[in-house]
Ligand SMILES: NC(=O)C1=CN([C@@H]2O[C@H](COP(=O)(O)OP(=O)(O)OC[C@H]3O[C@@H](n4cnc5c(N)ncnc54)[C@H](OP(=O)(O)O)[C@@H]3O)[C@@H](O)[C@H]2O)C=CC1
């Protein structure tokens with residue numbers, strides 16, 4: 001607010017609200033993108049380091065556990081996938097819509113390391129009760145869910161990168177043409193209606209939740225506590241479905257409604 005880096009004019013709000021929400025979408029500090037630093041560097045690296053530390057702590061305390069290893073390995077694969085796809089993250093709501101305020105900075109610097117790692121932390125004091133064969137099944141379920149989550153995100157990225165001229169699942173991609181107004185005038189976009197994006201509008205979220213449940217499963221038998229992250233994520237992503245769709249409806253208008261008719265389900269075909 002004091003030293004804006006862009007010409008964007010925001011309506012004035014109470015100062016505490018402005019502090020919480022933030023003022024700028026892409027602020028830089030000494031040339032470094034603030035959100036890339038907080039979200040991708042500090043938050044997610046701390047997540048990985050803590051998951052490894054909790055695995056070593058559990059091993060030292062109770063001996064080696066394949067179920068705890070599955071829990072740590074799945075989160076490591078998930079975070080590895082994130083860094084592989086990091087450029088895709090720059091098209092998400094966090095980067096394109098959310099401002100770099102207290103919410104996102106505190107969320108990534110404090111909430112992600114403290115809460116996103118909770119299922120691993122829980123296993124330090126409560127050793128897994130599951131057999132090695134169940135641990136291997138959990139590992140497989142998690143790997144498949146992470147791969148499917150990545151595949152859904154990849155299909156959209158691939159489709160956009162080729163401006164709609166590409167093949168998905170062996171067929172030419174189908175889409176709905178959409179226009180929207182930006183500061184530089186009318187722009188054109190395409191909404192994919194084939195591949196995974198023809199099955200539900202946010203199938204990536206469904207696989208994300210499945211992946212999270214799979215790395216919480218090694219804590220099975222200790223009640224709800226080891227599953228807190230997966231439950232939180234379910235609430236966060238269902239809320240995000242509505243947030244994202246509100247953004248798209250405002251942006252694309254009738255084309256978005258046409259897309260919702262063509263692909264009627266939000267996250268789970270036939271259910272939601
Ligand atoms: N673990 C966690 O805490 C969280 C993880 N995630 C994960 O991050 C990843 C990205 O999620 P997120 O950015 O929220 O959501 P999406 O990747 O689903 O992106 C939504 C955006 O994609 C565009 N879009 C929507 N439908 C179509 C379509 N049919 N064809 C082409 N473009 C479309 C719209 O943007 P446009 O304006 O460009 O058209 C829309 O705003 C996911 O894998 C998700 O699971 C997300 C949130 C939390």
Ligand SMILES: CC(C)CCC[C@@H](C)[C@H]1CC[C@H]2C3=CC=C4C[C@@H](O)CC[C@]4(C)[C@H]3CC[C@]12C
Nearest residue numbers: 039043082089092094103104106107108111112
């Ligand atoms: C304080 C809480 C009530 C809200 C927490 C807000 C933020 C910490 C999180 C909101 C969205 C989250 C993320 C979005 C997408 C991601 C991609 C994924 O592959 C890795 C995780 C993440 C970067 C994730 C990180 C936490 C949020 C920014």
